Amino acid sequence: MKVLITGATGLIGTELVSLLLKKGIHINYLTTAEDKIQNEERYNGYLWNPDKGEIDESALEGVDAVIHLAGATISKRWTEKYKQEILESRIISTNMLYNVLKNTKHEVKQFISASAIGIYPDSRTEVYSEDNTAVDTSFLGKVTQKWEEAVSQIERLGISVAKVRTGLVLSGKGGALPEMAKPVKFGLGAAFGDGEQYQSWIHIRDLVHIYYYILTEELEGVYNAVAPYPVSQNTLMKTIADVLDKPYFMPNIPSFVLQLALGEMHILLLSSQNVSARKILDSGFQFRYLSLEKAVKSALKV
Template sequence: MKKILITGATGLIGHALTQQCLEAGISVNYLSTSKDKIKKSENYNGFYWNPKYGEIDEKAFEGVTAIINLVGATIAKRWTKKYKKIIIDSRVQSMALIYDTLQRIDHDIVHFISASGINIYPHSKTKLYTEESTEVDDNFLAEVVIKWEKAALRFKDLGMEVTKVRTGMVLAKNDGALPKLVKPIKLGVGAPLGDGSQWQSWIHIDDIAGIYLFILTNQLEGIYNAVAPNPVLNKKMTKLIAAQLDSPLWLPPIPGFVLKVALGEMAILVLEGQLVSSKKIQELGYMFKFYNVESALQDLLE
């Protein structure tokens, strides 16, 4: 059908998306900073790049009509001043290198799709955020998203359609947030975090990959929230995981101040949350495989 270029293709979302693309008959080129991860086949080909030093194999763009940008250092690592810079640079420098490269080469790329985050929305227990919401938080995560999306918007200057996919908590079997939630529960020390009343707008790994594929094949542009239709409170998520694992919860909720001491500024990842709507992508025709967290957990933890 077409050929696309994926950055971050060997990561959690990238791996799932690559599989769905290949199954749909879409060839995938991908960029990797590790030469050991570069493979070549008829419809799946890797190319080397190093955004930090401005290195990129221009052959990666040959025959490509769209780019899906998923690259970015994990935010689940203590936010020292040095690591904060790494988080931002890994997102902004990589896009700048792609942008500068496309300016000087001949290519057929018409669509740039970039990952983003729902962390741009302020923490709230009552506000439902849609893509039309203009409120922006004033913390580090919001700063990351603002710079991330600003870097993506530059591709409009190259005549491309630009899409920003604001992603919630991705639930997957062996990576991402879920194993971190499961581990203490399995060890018998699981408990809600803080007062447990913070919203968790989650999405199953199959659906986040599916949304990217849907956006790609329908050439959708603009902002899309990539979350399941039914967010849950942290305390409910914790109880459902415990029930699925048949591991009773007996500890009281972990106080917020304890988490702030242990995690520092990064504690907002677990103590704050947003209630986010998926209505826009649903109205355009995307059919979620996992609407409710119960079915998602059953699929991932059985």
């Protein structure tokens, strides 16, 4: 099998590439940086520039499936200019893949795209399954909706499409967890807001295995990529403190302080989504990290 990956050098992409190579899968990947191109026996890089509409179409040769992870990080201050980049990096790149698949001879049968649980409305009472059609009114909710709509057009080409709505990814190599652990290491860990908002999390190894499972089982449709047992934000921070053997007694950080420090992106820390993993479980997928403590220990290598 040969897979084309976008975002292959990012946090999730790097881990996914490692897994797929171990499974004997050949990988082509698209990158905007010439110095990131490698050509090895089963790992080959190709240039693209979605902003300029440029792509090396030979990247599609012999490819059975596309895994689309590319998109500007949301963990950077949301100026109006950067918000546009967050949106366009997802929509323009997806539209470009649609156009190249539409206009180029290829053998692609499957398209798997990243998405986010941020599409679900902020709620302390709802449990969100993939059937829920409500969309959060926040910037992130609207971005995710437009992103998924762009991905859906690929179905028109007779290609099977899957969307992976991802929760808080626990990895020691990047993302939110190392940032959350920093103040904890100094005994300054504290919950955000009232600390009662739901955090639907997933260990990065389980996340990339979900991608592999969807790929090999040829699943289609929307799948929540979250562990089965979401926790409160306070429980998450306390678990990090327990794993690092640090005290946890600081008062919660009020929402207005977070807003002053982070601007609009402070909603990432305060929004609550209790997201169900039932659909992926019912398909036969088995999680390796069901316990938050085990997941945090593994991610932080404690």
